[in-house]
Amino acid sequence: MIFTPASKVIVQGILEPLGEIYTPLMQKYGTQIVAGVSPGKGGRSLAGIPVFDMLEQAIPKLGSIDTTVIFSPPYAALDAALEAIAVGIRQIILISQGIPPLDMVHLIRKAEATDTLIVGPNSPGVIVPGQMLLGIHPPDFYRPGSVGLVSRNGTLTYEVAWVLSQAGLGQSIAVSIGGDTIMGSTFPQWLQILDEDPQTDVIVLVGEIGGDCEEVAAHYIAEAIDKPVVAYVAGRSAPRNRRMGHAGAIIDSQAADLGPDLGTAESKVAAFKRAGIPVAERPSEIPELVNRILKTSVKKAI
Template identity: 60%
Template sequence: MNLTPNSKVIIQGFSEFISATDISQMQVYGTNLVAVINPGCGGEELYNLPVFDLIEEVVGKFGLIDTTIICVHPYKVLDAALEAIASDIRQIIIISPGVPPLDMVQLLRKAEASETLIIGPNSPGIIVPGKILLGTQPSEFYTPGNIGIISRSTTLIYEIARELTQSGLGQSMSVSIGSDAIVGSSFLQWLQILDEDETTELIVLVGQPGGGSEEAAARYIAEVIEKPVVAYIAGTQAPPEKHWRQTGTLAAVIGRDPDFGSAKSKLKAFAEAKIPVAQRPSQIPELVRKLLK
């Protein structure tokens, strides 16, 4: 990974998924935004950034680009990401939500073959407090420190960071892997990244109902991760979802535990892995301090 103030960053597309305030915040934070890709608008300037039609034009002028932030329409994300991969960009953050699942399957196959890290879709991105902001996370909630945060949620991750900051616990990195049905990088990948990160001393994992990624993460933490981990599962009081509209859906759940994907299942997995779980966001700093001692 290349997440330093010197990392060259571009933005692909302007849409409702990113605002002028978000771009200004990244610039003020010191993120090295070099250009915008907006086909048909090459030669213009937006928010003090030059606009290009193609990524290869940016590479020709500025050299190899480290990260792209994709904010195009969901149905254009695949083309934008494939163009980035073809230009040797190996870190792609997809802000746009609702990318078609088959497009994501195709993208992830290409990303795996080219060793490209995909964050999102439906992700506010990454922040390394005090160094670089990539995406739409509000930087005012963060302060430099040694707590890493990984989350499927978007806005909830800001609340967790705020709780830690107000308790005097700074953060080393915060990443939302995205909350679409199919996302690029997983909890497992980011657990490994933070476990190997020299700045990070403890990891906070924020999950939510749906799928089995938290259960897989709990097993992975118990077997592989050496650093202490605190978990929080949102939506524990939400009613269980029921999808019986189609026979195909019914066939997909036959043989599964009836609690699969529920908050109850995730809490059980963390309990079996002996990972402390906060009952509410405000309890996270207390658990963090206990483990750090």
């Protein structure tokens, strides 16, 4: 993972509506955006950033690129991501939402074969507070610190970051893995990244109802993560008479003893508690749990 101010970033779909709005904001925040790509609009510029028709035209002039942020329309996002992988970019931030599921299946297979990290789709991206912004996070909600924040929900990421910041608890990095059915990266992947990140002392995981992401994450934390984790699950008031998730996930959950109510808030909270992970009932409780963990860690160190 290379997310530093020195990282070279390119924006695909830079002249799409969201690209035009957020590229200057990312640049102003400190992100080193070296170029943009918008097919058919090469030769233009945005905020002093040169625009090319294709990545293949940009790479010879710019050298290797660490990360691409994709604002392309959903039907064009797969081609944009595959073009990025083809030129050696190994970190892809997919802001686009509504990408066809089969396109994501194709992309994930290619990413796995090339060791490419994909964030999204339907994600606000990644922010390293005080250093760089890759996507559409509202920077004013964040402050530098040692809390690693990983979430499925975009706006909840902002809310939890704001609550932490108001309590004096800054963030080392914040990422939303995306809200679409098929996601490029998973909770376990990001938990491992944060567990190995020297700037992160404690991890906050924000989940929501549906699927088995949180149950799998809880099991993974118990088995493989050394750093302390605090969890929050949104959607506790959702009706219980609707099954969330797909048949394969339900079968997997029963085989792994995750419980028959997979997808409900109760199932997810129970999974975290079985793993010994404190769970906040509301976002406002997260700072208290984080502070408790940090104080305990200081006492152990002494």
